Amino acid sequence: MNNKYTLAMDAHQMKTIAQKQVQTLLIVTLLLLSCLTTLRAQDKRYTKPSWFFGVAGAANFNFYRGSTQMLNTDFTPPSAFHNGEGVGLYVAPNVEFHRPDSRWGFIFQAGFDSRRGKFDVISEPCNCPATLTTKLSYITIEPSLRVSPFKNNFYLYGGPRLAFNHDKSFNFEQKTNPAYPLQVQNPDVKGDFSDIRNTIISMQIGMGYDIPLNATDRKTQFVLSLFLSYHPYFGQNPRTTETWNVNTLRAGLVLKFGQGHLEKMIVDGVVQFSINPPINVKYVKNVREVFPIRNYIFFNAGSTTIPERYVQLKRNQVKDFKEDKVQFSTPQNMSGRSNRQMQVYYNILNILGDRMVKNPNSKITLVGSSENGVAEGKVMAQNVKDYLVTIFDINEGRITVEGREKPAIPSEVKNGVRDLDLLREGNRRVTIESDSPELLIEFQSGKDVPLKPIEIISENQIPNGDVVFNVGNAKEALTSWTIQTKAENGKTQTFGPYSEEQVAISRKNIMGDQPEGNYKVTMSGTTKSGKNITQESVMHLAPYVAPEVQESIRFSVIYEFNESKSIAIYDKYLTEIVTPKIPFNATVIITGHTDTIGEENYNRALSLARAKDVKGILDKSLAALGRTDVKFVVTGEGEDEKLAPFENKFPEERFYNRTVVIDIVK
Numbered sequence: 001m002n003n004k005y006t007l008a009m010d011a012h013q014m015k016t017i018a019q020k021q022v023q024t025l026l027i028v029t030l031l032l033l034s035c036l037t038t039l040r041a042q043d044k045r046y047t048k049p050s051w052f053f054g055v056a057g058a059a060n061f062n063f064y065r066g067s068t069q070m071l072n073t074d075f076t077p078p079s080a081f082h083n084g085e086g087v088g089l090y091v092a093p094n095v096e097f098h099r100p101d102s103r104w105g106f107i108f109q110a111g112f113d114s115r116r117g118k119f120d121v122i123s124e125p126c127n128c129p130a131t132l133t134t135k136l137s138y139i140t141i142e143p144s145l146r147v148s149p150f151k152n153n154f155y156l157y158g159g160p161r162l163a164f165n166h167d168k169s170f171n172f173e174q175k176t177n178p179a180y181p182l183q184v185q186n187p188d189v190k191g192d193f194s195d196i197r198n199t200i201i202s203m204q205i206g207m208g209y210d211i212p213l214n215a216t217d218r219k220t221q222f223v224l225s226l227f228l229s230y231h232p233y234f235g236q237n238p239r240t241t242e243t244w245n246v247n248t249l250r251a252g253l254v255l256k257f258g259q260g261h262l263e264k265m266i267v268d269g270v271v272q273f274s275i276n277p278p279i280n281v282k283y284v285k286n287v288r289e290v291f292p293i294r295n296y297i298f299f300n301a302g303s304t305t306i307p308e309r310y311v312q313l314k315r316n317q318v319k320d321f322k323e324d325k326v327q328f329s330t331p332q333n334m335s336g337r338s339n340r341q342m343q344v345y346y347n348i349l350n351i352l353g354d355r356m357v358k359n360p361n362s363k364i365t366l367v368g369s370s371e372n373g374v375a376e377g378k379v380m381a382q383n384v385k386d387y388l389v390t391i392f393d394i395n396e397g398r399i400t401v402e403g404r405e406k407p408a409i410p411s412e413v414k415n416g417v418r419d420l421d422l423l424r425e426g427n428r429r430v431t432i433e434s435d436s437p438e439l440l441i442e443f444q445s446g447k448d449v450p451l452k453p454i455e456i457i458s459e460n461q462i463p464n465g466d467v468v469f470n471v472g473n474a475k476e477a478l479t480s481w482t483i484q485t486k487a488e489n490g491k492t493q494t495f496g497p498y499s500e501e502q503v504a505i506s507r508k509n510i511m512g513d514q515p516e517g518n519y520k521v522t523m524s525g526t527t528k529s530g531k532n533i534t535q536e537s538v539m540h541l542a543p544y545v546a547p548e549v550q551e552s553i554r555f556s557v558i559y560e561f562n563e564s565k566s567i568a569i570y571d572k573y574l575t576e577i578v579t580p581k582i583p584f585n586a587t588v589i590i591t592g593h594t595d596t597i598g599e600e601n602y603n604r605a606l607s608l609a610r611a612k613d614v615k616g617i618l619d620k621s622l623a624a625l626g627r628t629d630v631k632f633v634v635t636g637e638g639e640d641e642k643l644a645p646f647e648n649k650f651p652e653e654r655f656y657n658r659t660v661v662i663d664i665v666k
Contacts, residue, residue: 004064012219014158017018019189020207025442028229031253036443039085044573045216045261046216046217046218046219046221046260046261046262047216047260047261048099048221048258048259049221049258049259050099051095051097051258051259052094052095052256052257052364053094053095053096053256053257054092054094054254054255054256054257054329055090055092055221055254055255055260056090056091056092056093056111056227056252056253056254057092057253058090058227058250058251059087059088059250059251059398060087060088060089060090060114060249060250061083061085061248061249061250062081062086062087062088062115062117062246062248063083063084063085063117063246063247063249064085064086064117064244064245064246065082065083065245065246066086066243066244067080067082068081068242068243069079069081070241070605071132071170071172071189071194072190072191072194073194074191075172075189075191076422077172077174078124078125078185079122079123079125079130080122081119081121082120082122083119084118084119084120084132085118085405086115086116086118087116087117087132088114088116088117088250088252088292089112089114090111090112090114091111092111092112092142093106093109093110093111093113093256094100094108094109094111094254094256095107095109096108096146098155098288099145099583101145101151101394102151103148103470104145104146104147104148105145105146105147105148105155106143106146107143107146107157107159108144109141109142109144110139110141110142111233111253112137112139112166113138113139114135114137114138114246115136115137115138115246116133116134116135117134117136118131118132118133118578119131119132119133119428124174126177127177127178127179128175128176128177129174129175129178130172130173131169131172132171132172133173133175133365134168134169134170134171134189134422135167135169135590136167136168136193136238136246137165137166138163138166138200139163139164140161140162141161142158142159142160142161142162142166142428143159143160143161144158145158153158153210153211153212153362153493154594155207155209156205157205157208157227157229158203158204159203160201160202160466161200161201161204162199162200162201163199163200163201163202164198164439164472165198165199166185166193166200167219168196168238169191170190170193171188171189172190173188175312177634185428188431191619193238194239194625195239195240195241195299196319197237197240198242200235201235202231202236203231203232203235204229204231204237204250205230205641206227206228206229206230206250206312207227207228207229208226208228208254209225209227210223210225210226211225211226214656215536216260216263219259219260219262220257220259222256222257223254223255223256223257224253224254224255225253225254225255227250227251227254228249229249229250229252229306230247230248230250231248231249231250232247233247236366258617262293267403271471271472271473271481271525271533271535272357272470272471272473272474273470273471273475273535273537273538274469274472275291275467275468275470275537275539276470277467277507277540277541278467278544279310279311279455279463280542280544280545281547282461282547283547283549283550284436284547284548284549285550285551286458286549286550287458287459287551287552287554288457288553288554289341289456289552289555290342290453290553290555290559291453291455291456291635292450292453292554292556292558292656293345293450293452293454293483294345294348294442294450294451294558294655295349295430295440295449295655296427296430296431296652296655297348297349297430297432297563298425298426298428298431298651298652299309299370299380299428300428301425301428302504304345304380304383304594306349306383306384306387307516309346310346310348311343311347311349311350312349312384312391313391314391315390315391318353318392318393321354323351323354323454323475324353325591326344326347326350326351336383340657341645341656342653344456345652345656346635349384349453351451352364352388352432352439353391355438355439355451355452356388356439356472357392357394358400358438359438359439360634362398362434362439363398363399363435363436364392364399364433364434364436364439365399365400365402365429365433366384366385366399366400366402366430366431366434367381367403367404367407368401368403368404368429368430369405369406369407369428369430369431370404370405371402371405371406371424371428374405375403376403377402377404377405379403380403381401381402381403382401384430385399388552391635406427406430407429408562409429410427411426413421413550414585417637421598422597425651426651426654429651430453431656433449434449438478439451439452441453441573442572442573442576442577450558452470453518455600458525460623465508465544466504466506466507467504467506467510467539468503468568469502469505469521470502471503471523471524471525472497472501473496473501474500474501474510475500477527477528478527479499479526479527480496480498480499480526481487481497481498481523481524481526482494482496482497482523482524483498483505483521483522483523484517485510485519485521486520486522487511487514487519487544488517488518488519490512491512493509507541507544508544510541511541511543516540516541516542517541518538518539518540519539519540520536520537520538520612520660521536521537522535522536523536530550534594550665550666551666552663552664552665552666553566553663553664554661554662555577555578555661555662556575556656556660556661556662557570557573557574557610557660558656558658558660559610559658560658570617573616574614574618575620575621576615578664579618579621579622579625580663581664582618582630583664583666584629585629585630586629586631586665587630587632587633587665588615588618588630588633588662588663588664588665589613589633589663589664589665590611590633590635590660590661591611591636591661592606592607592608592609592611592612592620592635592636592637592659592661593637593638593639593643593644593645593657593659593660594606594607594610594638594657594658595653595654595657595658596639596641596654596657600638602640603638603639604636604637604638605636606638607636607637607660608634608635608636608638611635611636611662612633612634613660614660618630619632620661641656645659654662
């Protein structure tokens with residue numbers, strides 16, 4: 001055997017290996033493709049995905065340059081090896097992100113990366129051909145920036161390669177001198193390279209082309225991506241000694257899939273035309289609500305931190321906080337559960353801080369109550385103090401903190417056995433005590449007195465006089481559209497053209513001085529393909545009549561748990577604050593409520609007793625003024641959660657549900 005024959009055989013072997021690698025990739029691809037369902041034409045269409053997940057497979061064509069001789073500390077052949085080449089397998093999961101309408105994206109792959117190869121045959125001093133092969137391989141991490149320069153299926157990519165050595169084995173084979181064919185061949189030498197770099201940092205650049213495997217009429221879309229990349233020798237010296245380095249040309253494919261979003265299918269010229277004519281309302285209500293501020297901050301079980309549901313400002317926000325404006329920074333939903341009122345209460349820390357800033361002589365005592373003892377209660381109180389001092393810059397000397405196991409007026413009932421957990425939640429609180437009248441409800445001071453109420457003004461909007469024309473899908477289906485109105489007397493007007501999907505036209509512009517009557521309306525549009533379409537409808541219009549504004553005022557009285565007699569502080573409040581607000585011949589609607597603790601029937605009776613308690617006080621104070629002109633409507637709704645002012649999730653909601661609501665209607 002001569003060197004020329006050996007080189008020819010090695011080249012044939014390398015070609016065979018390359019063919020097997022390509023065959024393997026094709027077989028894997030066919031197996032994956034066989035899992036795809038048969039494509040069917042569908043009416044639905046989906047956008048191209050932005051995220052893709054799949055698997056990448058490729059053949060690494062490795063080219064060795066440089067020299068290596070000392071294979072490890074135990075073996076050094078007589079002569080050095082120089083150039084070589086080989087084919088290895090690359091397999092990795094693939095994650096991609098690129099929006100269909102963008103040039104930019106990224107690719108992330110991490111998997112097995114073989115840099116195996118065979119050095120060129122050399123002749124040892126004995127004129128013996130020698131070969132050196134290696135199964136050099138890595139676990140590689142390859143993040144890349146993806147660029148689609150033409151916003152189509154062709155893309156370029158490049159990025160770093162971080163590789164961790166997986167296999168560093170070699171096989172050295174020395175054949176006999178061809179001139180002496182009867183010599184016994186030396187056994188192969190197998191082992192691991194020494195001085196191998198465990199970690200290699202290099203780079204790659206490449207290009208690819210995406211081939212969609214199914215149309216966008218399916219949500220899950222498969223793509224076959226062919227790619228070619230080059231890994232230059234920079235940083236690819238496998239060993240810390242000698243000069244051996246590796247260049248790699250990688251060719252392969254990625255089978256990936258992603259999910260698109262359902263597109264809104266618009267058929268040419270298909271729109272939905274509708275009219276919303278204005279109506280005259282007879283009454284609108286304006287409500288002024290005097291909302292009580294209970295002097296409690298409730299804490300979550302197991303925590304001494306102020307709960308997140310309480311609004312906490314930053315120092316730079318204090319200058320913009322005003323308690324009389326707090327309603328405008330809270331939800332404006334006055335229907336259903338009164339989120340707006342409870343959000344006012346959740347500003348209690350800021351309301352207190354604002355009042356103390358405005359009244360520099362006022363002082364407070366914060367009493368923390370915890371079932372875990374006095375020390376924890378004091379920590380809760382201290383956290384409230386720290387907020388007021390840090391955020392509102394209040395002098396520490398104006399705030400005293402104390403700790404207790406239970407508040408002065410506990411929620412639990414003596415000998416009670418039901419709903420104890422909920423009741424104890426109400427005991428875990430910080431109570432605000434003060435003798436400063438600027439902070440507190442009128443006529444009272446001392447422990448457990450509520451803070452001064454907040455007035456919330458709710459003005460119902462008067463409906464405007466616009467006729468609203470809706471042309472659904474107009475932006476997608478039409479280039480423009482117009483409206484033609486025809487009155488009963490034959491007068492015709494045209495409005496437009498428009499391109500948006502909704503247009504409001506003043507009722508006055510359509511009617512002019514005409515009386516109430518029916519109008520024929522014709523919508524005419526031009527589709528994007530140039531077709532003309534029309535749709536007709538009829539609307540009834542009447543001249544604008546201003547509604548009557550009904551004004552009312554609402555007060556609330558808060559009760560302690562299981563109590564039907566109002567807190568003593570409210571007696572004078574009802575007499576001297578609420579009664580003077582009742583105009584002559586007014587109707588006073590008094591509605592009692594409870595929380596959900598206890599039996600339903602008992603709570604209904606309790607709520608009615610509370611409502612009657614309030615009526616009795618108001619009746620007495622009105623009689624003292626010699627008035628008998630007021631009509632009362634008294635009901636008790638109990639714990640009915642559909643009618644309760646608030647939910648019952650948190651203790652403060654349950655406290656505020658123990659209430660009587662007083663609506664004074666002129």
